[in-house]
Amino acid sequence: MSTLKYALFTGCTAKQSTPELLSSTLAVAEKLGIEITILEEASCCGASHLQDFDEFLAHVLNARNICYAEKLGMTMITICNTCQLNSAMTKHALDTNPELKARVNEKLAEVGLEYKGTSEIKHFLYALIDDYGLENIKDKVQVPLSQFNIAPFYGCHNIRPSELHHDANGGENPYNPTSLDRLIDALEGHPVDYSHKNKCCGFHVELQANHTSEVLAGNAMIDAIDNNADLMVTPCPLCHLKMDTYQDDVGKVIGRDIELPVLHMPQMVALALGCTPKEIGLNFHVQKATHLYPETA
Amino acid sequence: MSTQTEEFEPFNTDEIEVTRPDTVTVTLKTFRFNAETDYLPYYKQYTMEVGKDELMLDLLNRIKWEHDGSFSYRRSCRHGICGACGIKVNGKATLACKQNALELVALFGNELLIEPQSKKRAVKDMIIDKKDFWDKHAEVKPYVVADIDPHPEHETKQSIEEFNKFLDSDLCIQCGSCHYACPVVEVNEDYLGPAAFNAAYRFTVDTRDEAGKERLELTAQMGQGVWDCVKCYECAEACPKDINPIEKITKLHNMQFEQGVARPNVATKHAEGFLRGLKKYGYLDEADIVAYSEGYLGMYKHLKTAIKMMKAGKIHWHSGIPFIDSVPKIKNLDEVQKLIEISQTNTL
Numbered sequence: 001m002s003t004l005k006y007a008l009f010t011g012c013t014a015k016q017s018t019p020e021l022l023s024s025t026l027a028v029a030e031k032l033g034i035e036i037t038i039l040e041e042a043s044c045c046g047a048s049h050l051q052d053f054d055e056f057l058a059h060v061l062n063a064r065n066i067c068y069a070e071k072l073g074m075t076m077i078t079i080c081n082t083c084q085l086n087s088a089m090t091k092h093a094l095d096t097n098p099e100l101k102a103r104v105n106e107k108l109a110e111v112g113l114e115y116k117g118t119s120e121i122k123h124f125l126y127a128l129i130d131d132y133g134l135e136n137i138k139d140k141v142q143v144p145l146s147q148f149n150i151a152p153f154y155g156c157h158n159i160r161p162s163e164l165h166h167d168a169n170g171g172e173n174p175y176n177p178t179s180l181d182r183l184i185d186a187l188e189g190h191p192v193d194y195s196h197k198n199k200c201c202g203f204h205v206e207l208q209a210n211h212t213s214e215v216l217a218g219n220a221m222i223d224a225i226d227n228n229a230d231l232m233v234t235p236c237p238l239c240h241l242k243m244d245t246y247q248d249d250v251g252k253v254i255g256r257d258i259e260l261p262v263l264h265m266p267q268m269v270a271l272a273l274g275c276t277p278k279e280i281g282l283n284f285h286v287q288k289a290t291h292l293y294p295e296t297a
Numbered sequence: 298m299s300t301q302t303e304e305f306e307p308f309n310t311d312e313i314e315v316t317r318p319d320t321v322t323v324t325l326k327t328f329r330f331n332a333e334t335d336y337l338p339y340y341k342q343y344t345m346e347v348g349k350d351e352l353m354l355d356l357l358n359r360i361k362w363e364h365d366g367s368f369s370y371r372r373s374c375r376h377g378i379c380g381a382c383g384i385k386v387n388g389k390a391t392l393a394c395k396q397n398a399l400e401l402v403a404l405f406g407n408e409l410l411i412e413p414q415s416k417k418r419a420v421k422d423m424i425i426d427k428k429d430f431w432d433k434h435a436e437v438k439p440y441v442v443a444d445i446d447p448h449p450e451h452e453t454k455q456s457i458e459e460f461n462k463f464l465d466s467d468l469c470i471q472c473g474s475c476h477y478a479c480p481v482v483e484v485n486e487d488y489l490g491p492a493a494f495n496a497a498y499r500f501t502v503d504t505r506d507e508a509g510k511e512r513l514e515l516t517a518q519m520g521q522g523v524w525d526c527v528k529c530y531e532c533a534e535a536c537p538k539d540i541n542p543i544e545k546i547t548k549l550h551n552m553q554f555e556q557g558v559a560r561p562n563v564a565t566k567h568a569e570g571f572l573r574g575l576k577k578y579g580y581l582d583e584a585d586i587v588a589y590s591e592g593y594l595g596m597y598k599h600l601k602t603a604i605k606m607m608k609a610g611k612i613h614w615h616s617g618i619p620f621i622d623s624v625p626k627i628k629n630l631d632e633v634q635k636l637i638e639i640s641q642t643n644t645l
């Protein structure tokens with residue numbers, strides 16, 4: 001297999017509150033021999049909130065980010081579902097609407113850039129599964145996750161709207177997604193089957209509709225726990241933040257004690273590939289997953 | 298004028314192969330409940346051979362005609378236009394008369410879970426009480442509000458461009474698929490929901506209508522309005538008419554700013570506040586967005602979380618003081634600053 005090369009769009013959280021997401025992504029890439037160039041020029045994707053305020057501006061800023069991947073001639077990978085959604089929405093809008101593309105490029109020309117539409121955009125999860133291949137990952141497993149029941153939590157913005165994501169996510173069906181389950185399986189873990197795996201965590205209304213947010217996160221976590229999950233894993237750092245950082249508050253609203261470590265997808269892969277606790281950065285979690293490395297507890 | 302005669306070749310009946318359609322054995326695990334007689338709902342299984350052309354509505358008919366005449370569901374047009382036969386199959390919002398059954402078997406396997414759109418609103422089997430849906434739909438005034446001259450001397454014309462603005466949102470058949478797929482509708486009874494928002498958008502952008510501002514004010518209210526949308530895209534996935542309600546929700550957000558309806562509150566400041574970090578660092582400033590959106594008094598309730606995050610090392614201390622200049626900067630930040638300056642179209 002020729003070496004896979006990607007331009008990595010880190011997003012804001014991996015540079016701030018979830019540094020463990022960035023470190024574990026880079027650790028996985030190194031273990032698998034995937035070459036990653038970090039797009040240090042890339043800005044915030046707007047997270048759908050800037051889009052609510054000023055959709056055109058959000059397209060301009062996202063197009064600028066994609067320009068830098070195009071300059072490298074690489075596929076842009078994301079490690080956040082919401083970055084994936086908003087980047088892909090801009091790409092789709094510009095690639096299908098020449099008039100909008102011209103308006104955006106008129107602005108980009110002011111900073112010497114041009115959006116062409118030559119780079120694909122996909123989440124790291126699907127780069128691992130569809131480009132690198134589950135069989136190849138399986139061959140590299142050093143620490144099988146066979147002791148753990150792991151609940152896959154897919155996160156909305158990788159699977160819906162399905163038409164937008166179809167080419168980038170291996171045609172995953174939002175009503176019956178399988179990628180994370182298959183990944184857990186390849187790492188010899190036990191995927192937990194539960195009905196909330198493809199539901200919303202409520203992160204985006206954390207501030208303005210706190211109760212809604214807590215209930216949605218709580219419903220998902222309780223469902224995972226009631227189906228014997230030891231861990232939850234998600235490809236989205238926003239789902240992670242909601243379920244990790246606010247776990248106590250969620251438990252209070254739902255009326256249940258919740259103790260469920262929530263891993264980032266690359267952390268889980270890194271663990272199975274034999275990475276160190278430091279590389280995985282579990283210390284940055286609020287709900288510590290000490291049972292993963294009993295010796296560090 | 299020349300006349301053309303078309304020659305039709307008669308069918309050669311020898312070439313038509315008569316084959317029985319392939320069938321698949323499917324078990325329908327079906328939600329049964331009669332609010333008048335049952336204390337709790339229960340599930341009954343019906344097994345049948347399903348052909349490749351059968352729709353979910355055909356299977357509902359077969360439950361009623363071949364298994365149990367008391368099985369109840371709404372159906373009328375059989376053509377995807379009356380919106381009566383919305384159900385859920387394995388959690389997937391489904392308009393029964395539009396959905397091929399074996400497509401769902403390919404997706405979910407040979408056992409299908411047949412449920413009403415909302416179990417807690419079930420009246421009898423698939424029939425639910427849609428009162429909340431209709432009330433919320435009516436609340437946005439889903440009709441053209443205008444002083445119309447009873448004796449007009451000319452037509453009220455619309456350009457194709459004006460018409461196209463609401464063309465797809467006008468295709469809504471009020472089936473409730475998006476409304477009952479929306480997780481917010483389930484936990485917040487005030488929330489108007491995606492179908493009502495789509496209707497609000499459809500009439501607000503209609504050039505004949507005069508109640509646009511009123512609808513924007515209504516959908517800007519916290520609790521019931523668009524700011525409580527969790528952005529899960531369940532509505533976009535659920536709509537059998539491909540309307541994409543969340544796209545209309547985003548347009549309502551945008552229009553609130555464009556038309557000066559948006560007032561500074563936690564939600565609007567949260568949207569606009571993204572620019573603060575973008576201008577300064579190129580990234581969102583995670584701590585600042587909370588402080589700015591909530592106001593310094595509102596920050597109080599996030600103190601506990603902030604301490605937890607600080608303990609876990611999630612808040613960086615580049616300058617020695619947490620929260621102050623703790624965000625890294627992107628390369629070529631000046632480009633982002635320039636692009637914001639020349640591309641920003643809305644203000645709060």
